[in-house]
Amino acid sequence: MHSISKSQQKLINSLKYKKYRHKNGLFVVEGIKVIKEFLNSSYELEQLYSIADIFSIKNKSINIINPDNLKKVSFLNSPQVALAVFKIKNYKPLKIKTLTLALDGVRDPGNLGTIIRMCDWFGIKKIICSEDTVDCYNPKVVQASMGSLTRVKVYYDSLKEVLEQAHLPIYAADMNGQSIYTSKIEQKAILLMGSESHGISNELQKLVDKTLSIPQFGKHQDTESLNVAMATSIMLSEIKRQSIEM
Structure with missing residues (x-):
């Protein structure tokens, strides 16, 4: 079981604010269902923290932590069992051809x-x-x-x-x-x-x-x-x- 370092905690907490999200190119996703959606997409995972081994992927970015550690970084009043940090996407210039x-x-x-x-x-x-x-x-x-x-x-x-x-x-x-x-x-x-x-x-x-x-x-x-x-x-x-x- 891992623990979240003070520097990791500081980084994740800063991602509550737009300035630091775009400075670091990172954002937070919480909850099993939503995290799985992002894992199965083209978004790139930076770090994943979970209180149980529930994600069937092999990735060095996955950290099993205790619930108290999760509470320190969660933005939710009732923290879910997992929190992930993904990289913000940079899209190609917008072309409008459909609705x-x-x-x-x-x-x-x-x-x-x-x-x-x-x-x-x-x-x-x-x-x-x-x-x-x-x-x-x-x-x-x-x-x-x-x-x-x-x-x-x-x-x-x-x-x-x-x-x-x-x-x-x-x-x-x-x-x-x-x-x-x-x-x-x-x-x-x-x-x-x-x-x-x-x-x-x-x-x-x-x-x-x-x-x-x-x-x-x-x-x-x-x-x-x-x-x-x-x-x-x-x-x-x-x-x-x-x-x-x-």
Whole structure:
């Protein structure tokens, strides 16, 4: 049985913060299921810590530790039985040729993680995020995505430049837009979603070809809006439904 050195503990604890994740090129994954997803992907393992020998791979990076050591480095209130450190990927320049999701200023980790999971479900392979969107390697994002980050590529760039150069229809979610259920949606396009609190920035609104809304069918309730993860899921579901009918 191994123990975690102070330097290892300091490094792992620092990966809670974006600055140190990108400085070291590393991020943390917790939980057996999610770790296995990353082990079976093209992500490269740096270190794996587990309280039991439950991973059927032979790798010098696997360390069996006691539960107390795991608690020192876990970011969860109730630590899982394993924690892994993987290397951050550097993707090739973004090329948009199919339906792609763009996120403007989405800062809640749980929302981004859920959106990544929804994109995986609906077969969306790429997400392009504004530079002020929460980091996809944030531990809470990784946890909420449930391994879908291994199949969905997340890019960060100037959305204005990307959208201007895409040469594809740009649809944006807006409460005053046309109902998505009565709109014909191109399948090679960009769906732009803003944060629940601030919406889409003014400079990006100027680039939008059509705004879409999700009609509210319940008339006697105080719900003013859907969070961005829920709205994205509904939008993608309808867009994919339309693709089946084409």
